[in-house]
Amino acid sequence: MSRRPIVHHYQDPVDLIWLRAAADLGLEVQRSAEAYASYDGKGTLTISDAADFDADDCLAQMIFHEICHWLVAGIRARDQPDWGISNTNKSDLIYEYACHRLQAALSGPFGLRAFMAVTTDWRPYWDALPENPLKDGDDPAIAIAQTAFQLAQAPPFESVLTRSLSATAVIADAVRGVAQPNSLWSVTRSRHRLGSLMSSSEALRCGSCAWAVSGKSGLRCRQHKPPGKIAPSVCSDEQACERWERKLVSEDCADCGACCRQGFDLVAVSARDPFRKLHPELVQLHNGEHIVPRPGGICVALEGDGAAATPYRCRHYATRPKNCEDFEVAGDACLLARRRVGLSR
Numbered sequence: 584m585s586r587r588p589i590v591h592h593y594q595d596p597v598d599l600i601w602l603r604a605a606a607d608l609g610l611e612v613q614r615s616a617e618a619y620a621s622y623d624g625k626g627t628l629t630i631s632d633a634a635d636f637d638a639d640d641c642l643a644q645m646i647f648h649e650i651c652h653w654l655v656a657g658i659r660a661r662d663q664p665d666w667g668i669s670n671t672n673k674s675d676l677i678y679e680y681a682c683h684r685l686q687a688a689l690s691g692p693f694g695l696r697a698f699m700a701v702t703t704d705w706r707p708y709w710d711a712l713p714e715n716p717l718k719d720g721d722d723p724a725i726a727i728a729q730t731a732f733q734l735a736q737a738p739p740f741e742s743v744l745t746r747s748l749s750a751t752a753v754i755a756d757a758v759r760g761v762a763q764p765n766s767l768w769s770v771t772r773s774r775h776r777l778g779s780l781m782s783s784s785e786a787l788r789c790g791s792c793a794w795a796v797s798g799k800s801g802l803r804c805r806q807h808k809p810p811g812k813i814a815p816s817v818c819s820d821e822q823a824c825e826r827w828e829r830k831l832v833s834e835d836c837a838d839c840g841a842c843c844r845q846g847f848d849l850v851a852v853s854a855r856d857p858f859r860k861l862h863p864e865l866v867q868l869h870n871g872e873h874i875v876p877r878p879g880g881i882c883v884a885l886e887g888d889g890a891a892a893t894p895y896r897c898r899h900y901a902t903r904p905k906n907c908e909d910f911e912v913a914g915d916a917c918l919l920a921r922r923r924v925g926l927s928r
């Protein structure tokens with residue numbers, strides 16, 4: 584052991600990031616061999632010493648997991664030991680599962696879902712989560728996780744979590760290339776400069792993506808357009824992000840039909856549109872406007888269900904309303920409709 588005076592101590596950078604996250608949320612982290620992870624209901628998290636960690640445990644994930652438990656339990660749970668749940672009460676397991684879903688949903692966009700994986704006995708639940716852990720389904724944990732996700736988008740959580748996950752992702756970008764295959768860092772994912780995760784295919788390029796559109800100012804990405812701003816520029820030979828989609832052509836309408844069903848509420852038919860005289864039985868007056876209605880979200884002129892044998896098809900395609908005629912396959916409205924029905928992200 585050196586006898587020289589030591590002023591500065593080495594600290595793991597990801598530990599620092601997450602200790603700061605805890606502090607900014609009013610939580611003090613204590614290390615102890617007495618508990619794996621517990622919360623006293625008074626602002627102190629006790630987390631096991633690193634000596635008792637499994638090889639894939641890290642302080643960052645454990646602090647993040649506790650913050651997710653807090654979000655799942657609701658803001659007032661800060662005053663309750665272990666966020667008001669007991670790991671010996673089977674009926675509380677739903678909150679553990681909701682915590683998994685939230686943890687995956689929050690870390691995924693930063694390429695950290697595998698890195699931030701839960702390491703407890705409930706890991707099989709984590710491993711079985713679908714790509715979108717918040718998608719509606721039968722699991723009662725989903726609704727709880729969806730509510731917690733909303734809370735995570737509000738102060739003080741949103742800024743703390745975004746900053747901490749972003750900083751962890753920056754470190755992941757720096758070390759992924761030198762990490763051994765069995766390192767947790769090797770399962771982090773890189774992100775495209777526009778924010779989405781990088782495509783797992785190195786062959787895909789922005790130039791072949793449905794979301795890329797050419798204009799006077801060059802190629803721009805509609806997928807990453809911030810509300811009220813212009814779409815960001817992309818290069819055609821730039822590696823694609825995971826939102827890449829094949830360019831759409833009119834044949835794609837057969838199994839899509841998004842614009843004729845839940846993608847939009849109705850089709851307006853102008854006074855001079857021949858459709859009104861040709862098909863008066865299909866036109867209704869709605870809030871002072873003539874429209875083709877969509878009972879149950881589906882246009883009355885649409886037939887088929889998108890299956891290969893029964894593709895979506897407009898029963899009156901040749902004489903369809905002008906608004907439908909003007910609708911452009913792969914245009915902004917087409918992509919919006921596909922997003923609304925879940926065919927695009």
Ligand code: SF4
Pocket residue numbers: 775777779788789790792793794795803804805806807817822823824825826827828
């Ligand atoms: S959505 Fe398409 S154009 Fe936009 S960054 Fe991703 S691959 Fe490139």
Ligand code: SF4
Pocket residue numbers: 831835836837839840841842843846910911912913916917918920921
């Ligand atoms: S949303 Fe686009 S791809 Fe889908 S049916 Fe309408 S035009 Fe075709």
